[in-house]
Amino acid sequence: MIVAACCVPQAPLLLPGLTGGPVPEVEELRAAALTAVETVVGRGVDEIVVVGGAPHTRPYPSDAPTPAGRLAPAPGRPPQPGALPVPLAVGRSLLSGHPVPLILQGVDEHASPGDGRDLGLEIGARPGRTGLVVVGDGGARRGEKAPGYVDPRALDVDASIGDALTRADLAALVALDPGLCDDLLIRGRAAWQVMAAAARARSWTGHTLYGDAPFGVAYWVVTWLPTTP
Amino acid sequence: MLRLGRRAVGEDLLIMAIVNRTPDSFYDRGATFAREEALRRVDEVVAEGADIVDIGGVKAAPGSEVDAREEIDRTASFVAEVRERYPELIISVDTWRGEVGREACRAGADLLNDAWGGADPELAEVAAEFGVGLVCTHAGGLPPRTxxxxxxxxxxxxxxxxxxxxxxxxxxxxxxxxxRILIDPGHDFGKNTWHSLEVTRRLEEMVATGWPVLVSLSNKDFVGEALGVPVDQRVVGTLAVTAVCAWQGARVFRAHNVAPTRQVLDMVAVTRGVREPVRTVRGLA
Incomplete structure (x- = not known):
């Protein structure tokens, strides 16, 4: 049973050391993300399942090497074989201060909504008190300076995703169109559809700790806690 | 032996000066879009010691679409004009499009600078057809202007x-x-700052392939992010990595700021002992 959930961005720059010196926009984002995972862990969980985009839908070893050297090679930080996909590494790093068992669950970024639902139902049916940390973010075509330049649809779609996450609107997340999300370089789509299915057994109150796009990619940090009757 | 135009290059370190026929390039922001301004720029960089001018008609970053016809209009006739003015100057054209390369070669270009990693295979065929040089760049497989x-x-x-x-x-x-072939690691192209720094640090591995190496470092974002400075404050950082690359054996340096680049390259060459100091009398009298 999922007892709490949160969503954090999958930006590589959340991995420790990747910005070189501290970057205020990243530190603000990281602080929000750390608060979110702390909120989830603080609900008395037996385990945390981290869900994030990956080349394949499968669990990844929780002690796999960091991909930092692939993104930011430097002396003392070489690329390592068998490195985690970035979203799972980001989730693991945010949880590094918490001694709680971790399951790193990759979901194929291109998984169909149906496959996402099946995986989510499996996670939602786990025995014990499970905390869910979902790693995914929004569009990268939000403007001329954005990584993927401009797509006029981007701002509206991102706004609707931010709204769905904030209101814990499971149906809206399930309805996200894979083709449209791919077009807009929205990487979190499959992970959110897993989240929606995993969380389906109860109703949730969402709380947005962060929602901005300081580098042209839409980031949200949102917690979902069970709605008290 | 590297050959460009009619020149056999030998040990020399060459400067390729950037001349943009664009209204929107990141550093000069259209300063030499107009023909007269561009010609003045060529005069200036030649006087400052440029060996090559690299004429470009499309900015690298995403932006308004420039089709091949427009790119040819911006570059080919200008190449002809520069050729007439400076018969010995090595003229390069910065393009990924074969059809643009063809018109540039007809107008007298000596070198095709393919900064987008062979996106159009025809460009190499054009270089072969006209007997001109080609820069082969790593862009990480990204399509042009992404x-x-x-x-x-x-x-x-x-x-x-x-x-x-x-x-x-x-x-x-x-x-x-x-x-007449050069290879270019493509700093910032398909690379984040860490990747560009790694390539800079290990440039000698590229040099060891035996292909002459061209580096394009000038005022780029990896310099800006390394030092935390905006685009108008990157000359010093650019010169530092210019020295690092020269020391490791790069041969051609694509640059906006020609005079200081010339001084850095001369100083590296003197330090390596491949160029005589201009005047050494201190303690020797």
């Missing part, structure tokens, strides 16, 4: 070497003169 986003490499330097030398071999196979 930004790197969350790119990862098993080993960025290995990827750069594999990619650029494959392009060079392919160019030879279609008939480009092997003495």
């Amino acid at each position: 930004r790197p986003h969350r790119i990862e490499y098993d080993d960025v330097v290995a990827d750069v070497i594999a990619g650029t030398t494959a392009l060079a071999r392919r160019a030879v196979s279609v008939g480009v003169d092997p003495e």
